[in-house]
Amino acid sequence: MTDGGFRPRPAWSRDSVMLRMPGAISLDDVSDEWVFGGADGSGVRVAIVDSGIDADNPELDGCVDADGAIEFSVDREGGLVTREGPHDDSFGHGTACAGIIHSIAPKAEITSVKVLGPGLSGKSIAFHAGLDWAVDQGFDVVNLSLGTRKRDWALAFHDVCDRGYFTNSLIVTAANNVQSVSYPSLFASVVSVACNTTDDPLRYHANPEPPTEFLARGIDVPTLWKGHTTSVQTGNSYAAPHIAGLAALIRSKHPELRPFQVKTALWARAGNVVESAPPEIAGRLSRVMSATSLTRLRARA
Amino acid sequence: MTQSTTEPPRPTYQAIVQAAVEATGSAGGWLLAVGEGAFTVLAVHGHDGRANDRIGAQVAADGAAGFVATSGQPAAMQISADDADNIGAGGGVGTASAILAVPCGSEEVIGVVELVDPAAGAYSFDDVEVVSMLADVAGAAMTETGTGSTPPSPASLALGLERLAAGDAGRYAAVARAVESLL
Numbered sequence: 458m459t460d461g462g463f464r465p466r467p468a469w470s471r472d473s474v475m476l477r478m479p480g481a482i483s484l485d486d487v488s489d490e491w492v493f494g495g496a497d498g499s500g501v502r503v504a505i506v507d508s509g510i511d512a513d514n515p516e517l518d519g520c521v522d523a524d525g526a527i528e529f530s531v532d533r534e535g536g537l538v539t540r541e542g543p544h545d546d547s548f549g550h551g552t553a554c555a556g557i558i559h560s561i562a563p564k565a566e567i568t569s570v571k572v573l574g575p576g577l578s579g580k581s582i583a584f585h586a587g588l589d590w591a592v593d594q595g596f597d598v599v600n601l602s603l604g605t606r607k608r609d610w611a612l613a614f615h616d617v618c619d620r621g622y623f624t625n626s627l628i629v630t631a632a633n634n635v636q637s638v639s640y641p642s643l644f645a646s647v648v649s650v651a652c653n654t655t656d657d658p659l660r661y662h663a664n665p666e667p668p669t670e671f672l673a674r675g676i677d678v679p680t681l682w683k684g685h686t687t688s689v690q691t692g693n694s695y696a697a698p699h700i701a702g703l704a705a706l707i708r709s710k711h712p713e714l715r716p717f718q719v720k721t722a723l724w725a726r727a728g729n730v731v732e733s734a735p736p737e738i739a740g741r742l743s744r745v746m747s748a749t750s751l752t753r754l755r756a757r758a
Numbered sequence: 759m760t761q762s763t764t765e766p767p768r769p770t771y772q773a774i775v776q777a778a779v780e781a782t783g784s785a786g787g788w789l790l791a792v793g794e795g796a797f798t799v800l801a802v803h804g805h806d807g808r809a810n811d812r813i814g815a816q817v818a819a820d821g822a823a824g825f826v827a828t829s830g831q832p833a834a835m836q837i838s839a840d841d842a843d844n845i846g847a848g849g850g851v852g853t854a855s856a857i858l859a860v861p862c863g864s865e866e867v868i869g870v871v872e873l874v875d876p877a878a879g880a881y882s883f884d885d886v887e888v889v890s891m892l893a894d895v896a897g898a899a900m901t902e903t904g905t906g907s908t909p910p911s912p913a914s915l916a917l918g919l920e921r922l923a924a925g926d927a928g929r930y931a932a933v934a935r936a937v938e939s940l941l
Contacts, residue, residue: 507829508825508829548824548825550825550829550833573825573828573829575819575820575824580828602829602831603828603829603830603831604829604830604831605830605866606830606861606863606864606865606866606867607865607866608865631831633830633831638864638865639830652883654883675883676882676883677880688835688836688837689835689836689880690833690834690835690836691834691835691880691881691882691883691886692831692832692833692834692886693831694829694831694833
């Protein structure tokens with residue numbers, strides 16, 4: 458047994474009849490309607506591990522659980538400091554991610570896990586502690602628009618990401634913008650995301666060259682920012698929450714799906730996978746998105 | 759901010775920052791080394807040359823550069839007029855309308871290249887990519903001079919250079935100048 462309630466179970470070798478899964482669907486059934494139709498994120502809990510979130514931003518419509526927020530930082534002696542309760546965004550990045558996710562999955566509940574604040578030292582400790590906490594809390598989706606290049610932390614992040622994978626937390630990470638290592642975006646247990654060139658927040662692609670698995674909008678993205686301001690941002694940091702929002706839609710409609718199945722559903726409806734569909738449908742969800750989501754997205758555009 | 763030295767800018771750092779400024783059409787920029795709780799200014803280019811006075815100065819680890827140093831992710835942003843916290847970025851002169859900050863270092867973030875005010879009004883993803891390449895070179899340069907830890911591998915640098923050359927030869931030339939000054 459490991460920490461966080463994760464208990465490895467034995468693998469069984471039985472005839473497939475014994476392991477039959479009533480109601481299991483085939484890939485042929487995975488249509489836009491089946492994957493996303495009518496979904497709005499209801500019942501889904503999303504953690505954003507970042508610089509904090511301005512929970513009182515009116516554009517977020519109260520979707521942020523301010524009282525459930527938590528902050529991890531490092532004191533002068535290098536010790537980890539944990540503080541529960543409401544906090545603000547130190548930079549604007551976390552609020553930007555929250556705004557993107559909320560625009561796609563408006564009914565999802567968002568919790569801020571603040572690991573980036575003033576100062577430069579000990580951030581990997583705080584980052585790891587924040588992700589570990591989010592996995593322990595069983596969030597359905599965890600957005601990580603940050604990473605660490607420190608190899609010393611690779612194993613620790615690998616362990617917590619695997620634990621999230623097996624305990625049903627889908628971890629969505631921003632890939633590095635250049636060809637250098639960034640953890641945990643290199644791990645198979647996470648969904649790693651980079652930018653595509655679209656200005657459509659709902660259009661995404663499957664990347665044929667892993668470890669980055671999906672490409673979503675991340676260029677000139679209009680975002681919320683700290684202090685109730687707005688900004689226009691570019692980077693993989695903003696592609697990840699688009700996929701996190703879409704994953705929140707899937708998990709709200711199909712809570713029974715495991716992380717690898719959510720990945721599969723995303724892959725099945727990616728723009729470059731749905732080649733035979735008419736252009737207005739291929740890779741887009743607009744035909745089946747909830748009216749609320751569409752209204753918000755149009756307003757944001 | 760405190761002035762701390764009269765040491766001239768290292769030519770390599772200066773070449774990297776100049777290449778980044780010119781490749782992106784920025785008004786100015788600087789290279790910052792990550793220190794204990796603050797940045798140290800290693801090189802500055804642009805801003806009417808006034809910013810050279812700042813070489814060796816300690817600057818607060820906040821704003822876009824501070825975020826980049828801690829998150830490991832580049833930041834390219836257009837600044838709204840009411841975001842006063844971004845005043846002083848990118849060389850400490852004036853108010854920026856757009857900022858691009860990119861981390862340096864292969865295994866950990868040891869520095870940040872930060873640019874401001876591109877002629878185009880906003881930084882493109884191509885700008886992010888070319889400055890990321892230059893930041894990799896900066897990371898190698900900082901390692902060579904004992905400021906950092908481990909340089910990027912020649913293979914990863916070559917891969918990035920080939921990608922840039924395929925897409926935009928002009929940008930590749932800027933990177934090549936910086937690499938030449940490093941050798």
